[in-house]
Amino acid sequence: MALLHTVNKSPFERNSLSDCLRRAKNGSAVLLIEDGVYGALQGTSASDEISSRDGSIKLYALGPDVDARGLSEKPLIDGLELIDYAGFVDLVEEYSSVQSWL
Amino acid sequence: MDYAVNGQTIGADEEGYITDMSTWSKELAGTIAVEEKIDMNDDHWEVVNFLRDYYEEYQIAPAVRVLTKAVKKSLGPDKGNSKYLYELFPYGPAKQACKIAGLPKPTGCV
Amino acid sequence: MEDWEEDEFDGPVKKFMYVNRKAPYGTVYALEGLEVVLITAAFDQDVSLVFIDDGVFQIKKDQETSGVNMKNFSPTYRALEGYEVEKVYAEKESLEARGLSEEDLVIPVEILSAAEISELMDTQDMIVSF
Numbered sequence: 106m107a108l109l110h111t112v113n114k115s116p117f118e119r120n121s122l123s124d125c126l127r128r129a130k131n132g133s134a135v136l137l138i139e140d141g142v143y144g145a146l147q148g149t150s151a152s153d154e155i156s157s158r159d160g161s162i163k164l165y166a167l168g169p170d171v172d173a174r175g176l177s178e179k180p181l182i183d184g185l186e187l188i189d190y191a192g193f194v195d196l197v198e199e200y201s202s203v204q205s206w207l
Numbered sequence: 208m209d210y211a212v213n214g215q216t217i218g219a220d221e222e223g224y225i226t227d228m229s230t231w232s233k234e235l236a237g238t239i240a241v242e243e244k245i246d247m248n249d250d251h252w253e254v255v256n257f258l259r260d261y262y263e264e265y266q267i268a269p270a271v272r273v274l275t276k277a278v279k280k281s282l283g284p285d286k287g288n289s290k291y292l293y294e295l296f297p298y299g300p301a302k303q304a305c306k307i308a309g310l311p312k313p314t315g316c317v
Numbered sequence: 318m319e320d321w322e323e324d325e326f327d328g329p330v331k332k333f334m335y336v337n338r339k340a341p342y343g344t345v346y347a348l349e350g351l352e353v354v355l356i357t358a359a360f361d362q363d364v365s366l367v368f369i370d371d372g373v374f375q376i377k378k379d380q381e382t383s384g385v386n387m388k389n390f391s392p393t394y395r396a397l398e399g400y401e402v403e404k405v406y407a408e409k410e411s412l413e414a415r416g417l418s419e420e421d422l423v424i425p426v427e428i429l430s431a432a433e434i435s436e437l438m439d440t441q442d443m444i445v446s447f
Contacts, residue, residue, distance in 0.1 A: 115340050115343070115371050115374075117371050117411075117414060118339075118340070118370065118371050140340045140342070140343030140344075140371070143340065143371070143374065143415070146415065146416050147416065149414060149416040150414040150415075152416075168384065169384025169385045170342075170384075170385060172380075172381040172382070172383075172384050172385075173380060173382040173384065173385045173389070174341065174342065174374060174377060174380060175377035175378055175379035175380035175381070175391070175423075176377070176379075177379060177381065179416070179421075189384075264392065264395075265392050265393050265395060265399075266388070266389070266390055266392045266393050267355070267393050267396055269396070269399065270355070270359040270400070272359060273359070273396075273400055276399060
């Protein structure tokens with residue numbers, strides 16, 4: 106059974122993303138939403154930690170939250186997939202359960 | 208305090224600022240102006256249109272001092288001064304003209 | 318003909334610094350902070366605005382909020398100049414950690430180091446943090 110993890114806090118302000126990545130098992134998925142989408146940026150002080158899990162966990166970010174914050178033109182982490190609200194619903198369905206790292 | 212325009216009811220708060228900016232129309236502006244006891248002429252419209260453009264660009268209704276300065280910059284010193292603007296809108300150009308322009312109450316207007 | 322005096326505020330002028338530390342949409346701090354800055358500026362005070370930590374994200378350009386049903390208030394930072402708020406600073410370290418540079422910002426700012434910002438804080442009458 107694989108989990109969908111969601112992170113909604115900026116990795117520069119809270120440790121939620123690290124806390125999540127440390128515990129997310131291979132085969133699970135991490136979805137960045139709200140201020141969590143700042144963790145999707147490439148070339149930041151937070152990006153190595155999340156990039157290193159590409160391939161072992163699936164990485165997603167919610168597109169409307171990325172757009173709202175002016176990040177649509179910035180390079181995002183390799184392997185990370187942008188999804189919309191419908192895609193969010195699909196993920197919730199696909200995984201056995203959702204863990205929210207608030 | 209709602210307004211009635213062409214048989215439609217337009218929602219407004221207790222001070223008369225409309226609650227949904229997308230419900231604004233020239234006809235509505237005319238109706239609000241009547242409530243404010245202002246007889247709209249081209250000079251009034253110029254200020255109302257200026258405010259709508261300002262809001263479009265900055266997403267706020269300017270404080271009166273900022274409005275005066277911005278009007279001065281774009282329409283010249285004859286119009287960009289308090290006397291002129293208060294003559295057009297005696298109860299305060301920012302408050303009254305913003306209300307007619309369908310904008311929220313100016314930030315910094317107490 | 319003499320112009321009426323513009324609404325001059327003749328109380329004492331104090332040095333106010335607003336320190337913005339939060340990203341724009343996840344919490345309401347950024348928007349509330351901006352409103353307070355605009356209100357204070359209307360009273361002719363000596364206002365400085367500082368963006369540090371996640372606060373630098375407030376002035377990221379290209380914000381497009383229609384997909385999340387929230388008001389995009391980033392254009393309002395461009396109105397600050399008209400409110401005579403001309404002392405606007407962003408912290409170098411905070412920008413760099415977030416992969417941002419001057420070209421990413423919606424308004425011109427003076428970029429200062431953390432040490433320089435600390436110095437500036439020491440000279441204020443009042444510091445308000447959001």
